[in-house]
Amino acid sequence: MSAPSSLRRWLPLLCLLPFALFFLVFQVAPLVWVAVNSLNSPNGWGLGNFEKIFASKFYMQAIKHSLEIAFWSSLFGMAIAILGSYSLRQVDSKLRDFVIAFSNMTSNFAGVPLAFAFIILLGFNGALTLLLIQLGLIESFNLYSKNGLIVLYTYFQIPLGVLLLYPAFDALRQDWRESAALLGAGTWDFWRHIGLPVLTPALLGTFVILLANALGAYATVYYLTTGNFNVLPIRIAAMVSGDISLDPNLASALSMILVGLMVLITAVHQLLLKRSQHVTR
Amino acid sequence: MSRANRPFKNVGEAADARQKQAKKRSLQTVNEHFEPGFNEAAATQVVFKPPVKAPTASLYHRIVVWLLFLILLLPLAGTLLYSLSTSWSATILPDGLTLKWYAALWSDERFLRAFGQSLLVCFGALALSVALILPLMFVVHYHFPKLDTLMNVLILLPFAVPPVVSSVGLLQLYGSGPLAMTGTPWILLGCYFTIALPFMYRAIANNLQAINLRDLMDAAHLLGASTWKAAFLVVLPNLRKGLMVSLFLSFSFLFGEFVFANMLVGTRYETLQVYLNNMRNSSGHFNSALVISYFFFVLVFTWAANRLNRDKA
Numbered sequence: 025m026s027a028p029s030s031l032r033r034w035l036p037l038l039c040l041l042p043f044a045l046f047f048l049v050f051q052v053a054p055l056v057w058v059a060v061n062s063l064n065s066p067n068g069w070g071l072g073n074f075e076k077i078f079a080s081k082f083y084m085q086a087i088k089h090s091l092e093i094a095f096w097s098s099l100f101g102m103a104i105a106i107l108g109s110y111s112l113r114q115v116d117s118k119l120r121d122f123v124i125a126f127s128n129m130t131s132n133f134a135g136v137p138l139a140f141a142f143i144i145l146l147g148f149n150g151a152l153t154l155l156l157i158q159l160g161l162i163e164s165f166n167l168y169s170k171n172g173l174i175v176l177y178t179y180f181q182i183p184l185g186v187l188l189l190y191p192a193f194d195a196l197r198q199d200w201r202e203s204a205a206l207l208g209a210g211t212w213d214f215w216r217h218i219g220l221p222v223l224t225p226a227l228l229g230t231f232v233i234l235l236a237n238a239l240g241a242y243a244t245v246y247y248l249t250t251g252n253f254n255v256l257p258i259r260i261a262a263m264v265s266g267d268i269s270l271d272p273n274l275a276s277a278l279s280m281i282l283v284g285l286m287v288l289i290t291a292v293h294q295l296l297l298k299r300s301q302h303v304t305r
Numbered sequence: 306m307s308r309a310n311r312p313f314k315n316v317g318e319a320a321d322a323r324q325k326q327a328k329k330r331s332l333q334t335v336n337e338h339f340e341p342g343f344n345e346a347a348a349t350q351v352v353f354k355p356p357v358k359a360p361t362a363s364l365y366h367r368i369v370v371w372l373l374f375l376i377l378l379l380p381l382a383g384t385l386l387y388s389l390s391t392s393w394s395a396t397i398l399p400d401g402l403t404l405k406w407y408a409a410l411w412s413d414e415r416f417l418r419a420f421g422q423s424l425l426v427c428f429g430a431l432a433l434s435v436a437l438i439l440p441l442m443f444v445v446h447y448h449f450p451k452l453d454t455l456m457n458v459l460i461l462l463p464f465a466v467p468p469v470v471s472s473v474g475l476l477q478l479y480g481s482g483p484l485a486m487t488g489t490p491w492i493l494l495g496c497y498f499t500i501a502l503p504f505m506y507r508a509i510a511n512n513l514q515a516i517n518l519r520d521l522m523d524a525a526h527l528l529g530a531s532t533w534k535a536a537f538l539v540v541l542p543n544l545r546k547g548l549m550v551s552l553f554l555s556f557s558f559l560f561g562e563f564v565f566a567n568m569l570v571g572t573r574y575e576t577l578q579v580y581l582n583n584m585r586n587s588s589g590h591f592n593s594a595l596v597i598s599y600f601f602f603v604l605v606f607t608w609a610a611n612r613l614n615r616d617k618a
Contacts, residue, residue, distance in 0.1 A: 036448040039440040046437055047502075049484070050495035051462055054474025061477070104373070111369035119367070123374050129607045130377045135563045136581050137596040141380035144387045144589065151383055155397050182377065240467030243563040247582055257469040264473050265568050272477050279470040286465055 062276035073277035083259065087281065089170060090256040094238035096174045098231055101181025102189075105230070108182070109190040124190065131183035135243035142167060142176050143248070168249055176244060181234050188233060192226030225297055232293040236286050256282050381600065388593030406594040416595065419580035426490050426566075426576060427559045430497030431552055434505055437498065439544075442509045443536055446518050453510070460503040468564040471496070475569060490574045496565045501555040505548075512547030516540070546613060553610035557603045 065072025077083045112120050133141075145152045146167045156162045166172050196219060204214045220227075242257035251258050251266075256278060263275035388406055390399030410416055445452045475496070479486045486492035518540065525535035563578040571579065581595055 036444045039444045043437045043441040046433075046495060046498055047459070050475070051466075051471070051499045053478055054471045055462070055466055057474035057478055058470060104376070107369055108373040111366035111373075114363060114366035115370050119370060123370055125608075125611055126374060127377055128611070129604055130381070132557050132561055132603045132607060133381065133600060135561055136578050137384075137561070137599060138380065140581065140592055140596055141384040144593065145380055145383040149394055151386075151393075151397055152379070158397070179376070179380065182373075186373075236464075240469065242467070242469050243567075243578070246567075247585070250585075257467065260469050260473060261564075261568060264476050272473060275473045279473050283466060283470060290465075 058276040058279050060276075061273050062280040064273045064276075073274050074281075076274065077277055077281065082254070083278065086254045086256050086259045086278075087285075089254055090239055090282075091285070093170065093173050093177055093255065094235050097177030097181050097238050098234035100174070100178040101185050101234055102227070102231055104178070104182050105185025105189050106227070109186050109193055112186070112190060113193050124186070127183045127186045131180075131187060134180045134241075136247045138180060139176065139244045139247040142179070146172070146175065168253070170253075173245060173248070173253065176248070177238050177241065180241075180244070181238065184237060185230060185234060188230040189226065192223060192230070195222050195226065228293055228296055232289055235289050239282065239285060381597075384593045384596050388590060388597045390590065393590075406588070406590045407598070409591060410594045410598060415575070416580060419575045419577050422490070422574055423560060423577040426493050426497065426574075427556055429490075430494045430501065430559060431555060433494050434498045434501045434555070435548070435552070438502065438505050438509065439541075439548075442506070442513060443540065446510070446513050447522060456506065460506050463499045463503055468496070468500075468562075469568070471499075472565060472568040487569050488571070488573045490570065492569050493565060493574075493576075496569070497559050497562065500562065500565075501551075501559060504555055505551045508547050508551035508554075509544060512544050516543045550610045550613045553606045553613070557606040557610070560599070560603060560606070 062073055063069050063071070065076070112123060142150075144150055146165060147153065148166075150165075150167070153162075153165045157164070167176065200218055201214060204218055209217070240257060242261060245253055245255055245258060246261070249258075251262060260275050260278045260282065263269065263271045263278070386399060387393055389402050389404070391401040391403045391405075393399035441456075445456060475492065476487055478484070479492060486495075521539055521543070522532070522535050525539045526532070530538070561578060562576075563582070566576045566579050567582060570576075572583065575583070577595075577599055581592065581599070584592055584595070
């Protein structure tokens with residue numbers, strides 16, 4: 025009341041200052057540094073770092089591995105999440121609430137502890153590996169390979185997929201199903217012509233988030249292979265915190281490729297979403 | 306128009322109103338996909354239940370749900386069993402059960418230190434986040450509502466930029482010079498603030514919309530309270546629950562953060578995750594006990610958040 029009016033006007037903005045400062049220091053500045061220095065190559069400013077990456081089989085392999093693992097784990101994770109969330113809607117609420125709560129909790133079971141748990145379960149002497157071999161279902165299982173990583177990544181995609189997809193099934197109304205059945209549509213017809221088209225935006229959105237989740241994952245693969253498996257995050261980290269061949273500028277260029285991939289995926293998602301017929305829901 | 310139609314219309318309106326409430330209140334609106342879930346839950350109170358399904362179909366769904374549960378449970382159950390077994394190698398089941406690994410773990414000085422340091426960093430980061438985000442929320446929603454759109458874009462950054470990428474810049478910027486922080490826990494406080502930001506912002510924003518901030522402030526002003534007094538004594542208590550839920554959830558994933566902790570600080574201020582990584586060559590049983598102990602804490606905190614969240618509804 026007695027404060028000068030100019031102070032009263034500036035006080036709210038002053039309250040924003042600490043937040044803006046921290047956000048700048050810890051989120052914006054590092055990203056800007058990476059973006060700028062990705063263009064700083066030994067031969068001066070320019071696209072030298074990117075040329076080096078795209079000419080190198082080693083770095084291209086890292087990108088390829090990252091994309092492959094992200095794609096397959098997102099696909100499998102989503103398939104399981106779709107089946108799971110659809111069935112979750114059909115069972116009684118007690119079981120449903122319990123499994124959903126459990127699934128949400130396991131979404132925090134990721135990174136190093138998860139990699140460790142998988143070594144116990146599916147490592148060379150893992151209990152599940154031995155069981156499956158004794159049952160004659162598999163000959164051997166290498167958790168430390170690309171396929172092993174896909175299995176591991178799939179696991180941490182499932183809770184996230186359920187979290188995102190479970191509410192999406194709301195879009196499917198029970199009476200549509202009954203109407204379709206009355207008009208002579210079978211289960212297959214219903215899903216082909218009604219179910220899937222209606223769910224498409226949610227499915228695409230979830231798939232994009234899962235892809236981004238897998239692309240950026242570092243802790244799991246780092247612990248599992250002590251940084252020896254060639255994927256993008258591992259390569260980036262090795263070039264700034266490894267013992268040999270430190271090259272922050274090249275790491276920045278790789279980082280920009282990783283961020284670029286995420287932006288690209290999001291852009292494609294937006295494009296597909298516009299094309300899909302159920303946008304204006 | 307006609308009197309006879311009124312009751313039906315009112316039922317419909319009530320459902321609508323409820324849906325809007327649910328949309329505003331829901332904590333988890335990190336993603337648009339969540340909203341229909343809450344709406345459905347709210348609307349079922351007025352909509353009739355679907356007819357009971359054929360037993361074979363429900364059996365199928367039940368099996369799928371149990372399978373899902375089993376898949377999610379398996380790694381945890383395996384680790385738990387491993388942490389309780391005397392020795393377990395090259396057989397499907399362990400040789401015997403014991404608690405000695407837990408005893409060894411909880412008397413290990415390095416573990417206890419890492420555990421304490423993890424707690425300290427997490428609580429510190431959460432305190433910092435609250436101190437930074439609460440004033441921001443209040444100012445944005447009370448003084449500059451238009452900024453909310455900008456904020457909703459900004460809080461996507463921590464999602465879009467993986468910690469590995471941020472670390473590259475952080476290591477170079479704060480490795481030396483006036484802001485030299487790498488190798489100290491201080492840098493983790495700042496980084497963890499950026500991780501917690503999107504979740505806390507969304508949760509508090511939902512909560513703020515639900516309490517109708519402007520009316521509340523106007524009422525407080527009318528009764529003679531200053532803006533400060535109103536913010537602290539009227540608005541803050543109303544935000545307590547949403548804040549607590551977001552704090553519990555944030556804690557449970559900050560507690561498991563590894564990338565920043567390992568790349569920026571490493572062994573110089575060992576957190577639990579970094580400790581687990583550094584112990585990779587020690588006994589698997591010991592490490593299992595560590596993993597289970599860690600997850601137990603996460604479990605307690607997520608459970609608390611769940612519980613609080615349900616009470617709110």
